[in-house]
Amino acid sequence: xxxxxxxxxxxxxxxxxxxxxxxxxxxxxxxxxxxxxxxxxxxxxxxxxxxxxxxxxxxxxxxxxxxxxxxxxxxxxxxxxxxxxxxxxxxxxxxxxxxxxxxxxxxxxxxxxxxxxxxxxxxxxxxxxxxxxxxxxxxxxxxxxxxxxxxxxxxxxxxxxxxxxxxxxxxxxxxxxxxxxxxxxxxxxxxxxxxxxxxxxxxxxxxxxxxxxxxxxxxxxxxxxxx
Amino acid sequence: xxxxxxxxxxxxxxxxxxxxxxxxxxxxxxxxxxxxxxxxxxxxxxxxxxxxxxxxxxxxxxxxxxxxxxxxxxxxxxxxxxxxxxxxxxxxxxxxxxxxxxxxxxxxxxxxxxxxxxxxxxxxxxxxxxxxxxxxxxxxxxxxxxxxxxxxxxxxxxxxxxxxxxxxxxxxxxxxxxxxxxxxxxxxxxxxxxxxxxxxxxxxxxxxxxxxxxxxxxxxxxxxxxxxxxxxxxxxxxxxxxxxxxxxxxxxx
Numbered sequence: 001x002x003x004x005x006x007x008x009x010x011x012x013x014x015x016x017x018x019x020x021x022x023x024x025x026x027x028x029x030x031x032x033x034x035x036x037x038x039x040x041x042x043x044x045x046x047x048x049x050x051x052x053x054x055x056x057x058x059x060x061x062x063x064x065x066x067x068x069x070x071x072x073x074x075x076x077x078x079x080x081x082x083x084x085x086x087x088x089x090x091x092x093x094x095x096x097x098x099x100x101x102x103x104x105x106x107x108x109x110x111x112x113x114x115x116x117x118x119x120x121x122x123x124x125x126x127x128x129x130x131x132x133x134x135x136x137x138x139x140x141x142x143x144x145x146x147x148x149x150x151x152x153x154x155x156x157x158x159x160x161x162x163x164x165x166x167x168x169x170x171x172x173x174x175x176x177x178x179x180x181x182x183x184x185x186x187x188x189x190x191x192x193x194x195x196x197x198x199x200x201x202x203x204x205x206x207x208x209x210x211x212x213x214x215x216x217x218x219x220x221x222x223x224x225x226x227x
Numbered sequence: 228x229x230x231x232x233x234x235x236x237x238x239x240x241x242x243x244x245x246x247x248x249x250x251x252x253x254x255x256x257x258x259x260x261x262x263x264x265x266x267x268x269x270x271x272x273x274x275x276x277x278x279x280x281x282x283x284x285x286x287x288x289x290x291x292x293x294x295x296x297x298x299x300x301x302x303x304x305x306x307x308x309x310x311x312x313x314x315x316x317x318x319x320x321x322x323x324x325x326x327x328x329x330x331x332x333x334x335x336x337x338x339x340x341x342x343x344x345x346x347x348x349x350x351x352x353x354x355x356x357x358x359x360x361x362x363x364x365x366x367x368x369x370x371x372x373x374x375x376x377x378x379x380x381x382x383x384x385x386x387x388x389x390x391x392x393x394x395x396x397x398x399x400x401x402x403x404x405x406x407x408x409x410x411x412x413x414x415x416x417x418x419x420x421x422x423x424x425x426x427x428x429x430x431x432x433x434x435x436x437x438x439x440x441x442x443x444x445x446x447x448x449x450x451x452x453x454x455x456x457x458x459x460x461x462x463x464x465x466x467x468x469x470x471x472x473x474x475x476x477x478x479x480x
Binding site (some may be wrong): 118128137139142143 | 317333341
């Protein structure tokens with residue numbers, strides 16, 4: 001028992017550094033990916049043929065290929081194109097690729113949620129004289145976002161777990177720090193991976209809880225007296 | 228009641244509309260419909276399902292596009308590509324079979340929001356007007372409730388108040404009582420009768436023949452995308468000219 005405690009204390013600084021890195025990269029990917037995915041989803045929901053197809057292609061390419069391959073493209077291929085703006089660090093490649101990957105899932109969820117708002121809502125607002133953008137902003141999106149909360153939580157947790165893949169391009173996130181720790185304590189592989197898995201769980205579980213809470217918050221029927 | 232202005236508020240001329248489905252089949256919804264609605268008039272449109280009566284009503288505020296023909300609302304040709312459809316729609320109130328209240332807004336907000344967004348009224352003015360109208364339709368005590376907390380009849384009252392809040396020149400009712408429990412139907416019909424008595428111009432698609440007999444100035448019987456017969460309630464009910472009208476009335480009365 002004392003042995004495990006010693007190992008734990010020895011690897012704690014590594015785990016902490018790794019967790020902080022995992023936390024930041026997942027936060028950036030979730031934030032940037034959600035904004036990008038939201039915009040794409042809204043545009044796609046409008047069924048303007050050219051944009052609908054263009055972004056459809058974007059989404060299907062991203063969803064139809066492994067994230068690891070995408071990461072390699074962003075890290076190895078794009079910087080080799082010679083374009084100045086794409087000469088990025090491994091960290092930047094990680095941020096961008098994970099955000100783009102996130103956006104493809106968010107876009108599909110947002111479009112599905114917008115489509116799921118009953119047609120009558122559009123019709124009623126149209127009949128009252130609302131412009132298309134007002135209908136979207138004031139009537140449809142508030143209801144669609146509510147529908148998007150539960151599937152979104154699943155995506156977010158998946159993004160957090162996918163940050164582990166970033167270890168292959170040298171991002172010193174949690175899994176990478178674990179591997180470094182294992183080099184120091186090769187006999188405690190199982191224990192160290194166990195601790196790492198636990199850290200991921202401790203991070204992901206509140207995300208699932210939070211979305212459950214948010215879902216109740218936005219989805220519940222409240223009686224609000226405006227007087 | 229005699230229309231004060233002889234010029235009809237809505238004129239529809241040879242309106243044709245075909246629905247095309249993705250598998251290439253097409254369905255003629257309106258095969259050349261011409262009708263007028265005079266100011267202050269109550270027009271009831273009835274007929275079997277699939278006859279095109281709802282489609283016709285929905286072309287009058289351009290919720291449905293038309294293939295050919297002409298629709299003029301208060302002097303503005305709405306099939307003209309340059310027409311300001313949003314302005315037109317704000318002047319034509321519409322009440323739906325399934326109410327279509329904004330689900331994420333309270334009853335009061337449902338009536339307030341369009342006034343602010345479309346008519347740019349101040350919040351306080353819109354709220355005052357909303358309370359007045361909710362009171363008029365007999366539901367101001369439910370102002371703070373969400374649609375999901377209201378019964379069908381209550382939701383339809385809110386929907387009528389919402390349409391009235393835009394100060395429409397004409398109201399279109401698309402089977403307003405078809406989704407209601409039998410005991411709440413009367414309340415909505417009474418409310419509509421009251422509106423008609425106040426001089427509101429109305430076009431109503433309904434199966435409520437007793438109501439039609441009571442408030443309609445004129446009735447249109449539609450079948451297969453065409454107007455089969457047109458006349459006063461007395462004429463339609465007592466001496467229908469067309470065989471098809473007789474047959475339909477026999478089935479539903």
